[in-house]
Amino acid sequence: MKFVTAAALAFALAGCAAAQSKEPRPASEVAPADQSYFTPSEVRSSASVTVGGTAIPYQAVAGTLVVHPKGWTDTLPNERKRDKDAGGDVPASEASMFYTAYFRDGAPAESRPITFLFNGGPGSPTLWLHMGAFGPMRVETPDLVHGSAPYRTVPNAYSLLDASDLVFVDAPGTGFSRVAGKDKEKAWYGVDQDIHAFTVFVRDFLSKYGRWKSPKYIFGESYGTMRAAGMTLALQRQDIDLNGVILLSDILNWDLLPDDPQVNPGVDLPYVVALPTYAATAWYHKRAGAGRELQPFLREVEAFATTDYAVALMKGNSLPDAERQAIAARLHAYTGLPLAYLLKTNLRIEYGALQKELLADKGLTTGTLDTRFTGITLDPLSKVASNDPQGAAIGAAYTAAFNDYARGTLGYGAGQHYEGALDVYESWDYRHQPPGAGRALIALPNVLPDLAVAMKQNPKMKLLVTGGYFDVSTPYFAGWFELQHLPVPKELQANIAYQYYPAGHMIYVNVPLLAEMHRDVGDFIRRTDGIE
Known part of the structure; x- marks a missing residue:
């Protein structure tokens, strides 16, 4: 999962009074004769x-x-890779x-x-x-x-x-x-x-x-x-x-990361622990929880996620159709995603899919780091979101x-x-x-x-x-x-x-x-x- 870098997801982020009295001490990034690459500055x-x-x-x-x-010690020259006291190779780097x-x-x-x-x-x-x-x-x-x-x-x-x-x-x-x-x-x-x-x-x-x-x-x-x-x-x-x-x-x-869990069948916890955030997102964008206060709504979703939803996911392919339909209906109520879509995903929602699908009717993608942010969807035909509007913002x-x-x-x-x-x-x-x-x-x-x-x-x-x-x-x-x-x-x-x-x-x-x-x-x- 690409956490916050400035290019990808922007990670993860009284008065300054006057006169700055500078006392510079120069830095060097050129390796001197003793094989050190840097000096403190x-x-x-x-x-x-x-x-x-x-x-x-x-x-x-x-x-x-x-x-x-x-494994490095201050008695070990930079050009020596092995420190016998460390019991292994010490990379020749600083x-x-x-x-x-x-x-x-x-x-x-x-x-x-x-x-x-x-x-x-x-x-x-x-x-x-x-x-x-x-x-x-x-x-x-x-x-x-x-x-x-x-x-x-x-x-x-x-x-x-x-x-x-x-x-x-x-x-x-x-x-x-x-x-x-x-x-x-x-x-x-x-x-x-x-x-x-x-x-x-x-x-x-x-x-x-x-x-x-x-x-x-x-x-x-x-x-x-x-x-x-x-x-x-x-x-x-x-x-x-x-x-x-x-x-x-x-x-x-x-x-627990909700990052490509579909490539790891049988590990369902990422779907469980991400569901309350999906619900919070749907609540904010008025796709679920109408008239509800956020905190009580999330407590309800957390309880569902760790009980009925978790049990349904654990049943895997043996989940009866009637239960599958009932769980899908509750997921729809909490996430605002279409019932047919939830059944097609086998009740398992990737976070990028939630971002892409929640406001698809408006041609918008929600943020990753902050799902309240929205931006124009880059690829309307993609399965998951391909950008983070907050990072770009x-x-x-x-x-x-x-x-x-x-x-x-x-x-x-x-x-x-x-x-x-x-x-x-x-x-x-x-x-x-x-x-x-x-x-x-x-x-x-x-x-x-x-x-x-x-x-x-x-x-x-x-x-x-x-x-x-x-x-x-x-x-x-x-x-x-x-x-x-x-x-x-x-x-x-x-x-x-x-x-x-x-x-x-x-x-x-x-x-x-x-x-x-x-x-x-x-x-x-x-x-x-x-x-x-």
Whole structure:
């Protein structure tokens, strides 16, 4: 499933005061004689943002840290591929990971929370959370329609700097991050490789900026939630405990994805957990649930999905015709799709088909990341949607805003291209080695075991799970469902809080909902930072 990249699905996403005092330190991406490909870089500036009526002066640092593949040690020259202590081949590669950090002036480092934020993809940089949600500047985009240049960037009155210092991190190869070496794809483009890169980044960042004592948080969106859950355990193995984890539009178990489930007969859960989002979409477009409030309507659909509908799907070809007709009638009532169409699909609805068929009579396709968006159908004869109207509507605005902000305000990026979308989804290494397995598994990745072990080893760590009702790329009910199957004892289940919004994948594109999410995440950090 192509989660948010700027090109495909756009992933997954108070005033900035005057004078920026620059202290540039040059970066190099040319391999010197010692066989290193990169050197760290750093550009500093100062500004202020007003949140909740309070001016927050801060230092901004735009820069890079150099990370190495798993098995590398700082005594191992780059040209040597085998580290006998690692027990295997170490790819001859490096990554230079770009970040923008914001440190509140005057806040003591040891008691000031610090949050590492990242988007997903695979293949997306973190301009979405940076310029849409919690950075000190925010790009304005119109709600539910396609905008156009010139794009306005405004002070972000909902920056999370009131609760935490912030570090926005671009994945290797995305944004201003770079990878080099003949083994670069093997080294960085995979589930476990990606978890390793971000874990090492966090560890080295804590050392560079003296933040080992700080309350620590990670915030992942979309594929970034898989990364975040895997990092909880990987960080513990570096002796780094987290205070909290925030998951936005989570997908931790890929067996639940509503992505081409028709090629995997017998696996029906994706249809079950996606149905409430289909119903929310039909409700919004007035194709179902007439006169109903959204929340009670969704509770009813969730109950149907996990009982009668799930049982009917489990019966497969043995489902009697009368039951098939009855289930199809209820699906029609909840989704607005024609009865004949539902029977033809054998009661199983792909998310792309829902997008394409719901408003087919109007020649429109709904969004993927936010099904409230609509756009002209590109191919009226196609089986499923071939575009995401929301991605098309806001992608250019975010890319333009960050390029202008980075170069003009942060003073970073001269002579460099900002890679907004890395095409690695199809070639990504999806093998993952969960705790307890002796090898990486040939299966769809599932990081629930990692998260469960991390919670058991650190019972103080808390989770905040958030999502939007109108997101078919990572359906909200799938996110809830997977965490109901997290293998932890009952007392640790109480460490998980849930918050859902009448929004799509990127809740923050709607300003009133951004205000709500800012409040919810800020409160979560304040409740869990361990500061009396």
